[in-house]
Amino acid sequence: MPLNHYVTLGRSGLRVSPYCLGTMTFGEDFGWGASPEESFAMLDEYRSRGGNFVDTANIYTAGHSERIIGDYLRQKKVRRDEIVLSTKFYCNLFPGDPNGGGAGRKALIQQCEASLNRLRSDYIDIYWLHNWDRTAPIEETLRGLDDLVTAGKIRYVGFSDIPAWKTAEAQTIAHFRGWARIIALQLEYSLLERTSEGELFPMAHAMGMGIMPWSPLKSGFLSGKFRRGSEGNVDTKRTNMVGVPSAADYDIIEVVVDVASELGISPASVALAWVRSQAGVSSTLIGARRLDQLKTNLDSLEVTLSAEQMGRLSEASRPKLNFPAENNETLAPMLAFPGTTVDGRTVPSPARLSA
Numbered sequence: 236m237p238l239n240h241y242v243t244l245g246r247s248g249l250r251v252s253p254y255c256l257g258t259m260t261f262g263e264d265f266g267w268g269a270s271p272e273e274s275f276a277m278l279d280e281y282r283s284r285g286g287n288f289v290d291t292a293n294i295y296t297a298g299h300s301e302r303i304i305g306d307y308l309r310q311k312k313v314r315r316d317e318i319v320l321s322t323k324f325y326c327n328l329f330p331g332d333p334n335g336g337g338a339g340r341k342a343l344i345q346q347c348e349a350s351l352n353r354l355r356s357d358y359i360d361i362y363w364l365h366n367w368d369r370t371a372p373i374e375e376t377l378r379g380l381d382d383l384v385t386a387g388k389i390r391y392v393g394f395s396d397i398p399a400w401k402t403a404e405a406q407t408i409a410h411f412r413g414w415a416r417i418i419a420l421q422l423e424y425s426l427l428e429r430t431s432e433g434e435l436f437p438m439a440h441a442m443g444m445g446i447m448p449w450s451p452l453k454s455g456f457l458s459g460k461f462r463r464g465s466e467g468n469v470d471t472k473r474t475n476m477v478g479v480p481s482a483a484d485y486d487i488i489e490v491v492v493d494v495a496s497e498l499g500i501s502p503a504s505v506a507l508a509w510v511r512s513q514a515g516v517s518s519t520l521i522g523a524r525r526l527d528q529l530k531t532n533l534d535s536l537e538v539t540l541s542a543e544q545m546g547r548l549s550e551a552s553r554p555k556l557n558f559p560a561e562n563n564e565t566l567a568p569m570l571a572f573p574g575t576t577v578d579g580r581t582v583p584s585p586a587r588l589s590a
Contacts, residue, residue, distance in 0.1 A: 239285025245418035246443030257522035262296030294326035305355035321361035338368035381414035395421035399434035424448035433560035445517030459502035504535035
């Protein structure tokens with residue numbers, strides 16, 4: 236699947252690449268990212284393969300990521316409308332200012348204006364609420380975002396890292412108010428983090444939202460660098476921030492490595508192929524600090540896992556979900572449709588329910 240085999244994002248008319256270029260690594264301000272020159276090279280590589288979807292946030296390298304993208308668009312004379320450019324708000328770049336971040340009207344509008352300035356653009360394609368602001372009424376946030384859509388400063392609304400119940404409430408309010416709806420969710424999802432399957436995935440499917448997984452390699456744990464029994468930190472700067480895999484993680488990593496060995500590809504390619512094959516996933520966020528890493532990740536679009544390999548990976552990584560997700564998946568169908576086949580699923584009949 237090439238990058239220019241586009242997919243429609245959620246219940247919208249927006250077409251995006253199956254891999255979105257995440258730019259949290261753009262800028263060396265935090266001590267571990269990519270230089271502007273390397274960032275430009277990664278944007279060139281992504282676009283040369285047909286990629287059209289770039290994601291950032293106001294907090295990424297304290298705004299430098301946005302500035303790098305803005306500089307790239309201007310210096311390379313990129314036609315703005317050919318790029319789907321998204322950024323996020325919520326995070327405060329002005330410590331001590333209570334309205335410098337969050338999702339109140341004053342905060343979200345000033346954050347939007349600041350991002351537009353750094354991005355050197357007069358509009359943002361998708362504007363994501365980066366986290367849930369418990370202090371701001373969701374109606375205020377939604378109306379502020381709808382006003383930005385009306386003003387032409389943003390095109391679509393997205394939510395990132397928001398609880399399923401709050402997202403469902405927001406989507407319902409937007410629907411009945413006639414405000415801009417949420418077209419997609421960004422959420423952490425990988426073979427090492429699947430708990431969003433309990434509430435967020437089914438909610439997104441029911442309410443017309445595309446799913447965009449972030450950290451599909453779980454902070455590099457699934458990249459192939461980490462192996463059980465290896466000595467020392469693989470990347471000192473990175474491991475100081477995110478730690479190292481747990482014993483349970485290594486059980487899953489070993490299955491990923493086995494499948495990769497069978498196919499003669501990298502473990503990262505296996506992990507990315509599994510994520511993008513999951514029902515509900517629209518476009519997967521990938522990032523890199525070096526051009527060679529990005530090329531490897533983009534190459535994974537050509538990887539197809541067999542049903543047997545998908546099954547092994549899914550079984551090894553099967554998560555323990557919060558109540559009532561597992562109850563609804565296993566017991567509830569047997570209580571409602573015992574001994575029948577409904578929507579292609581055959582449901583057994585528990586002996587205790589037989590007449």
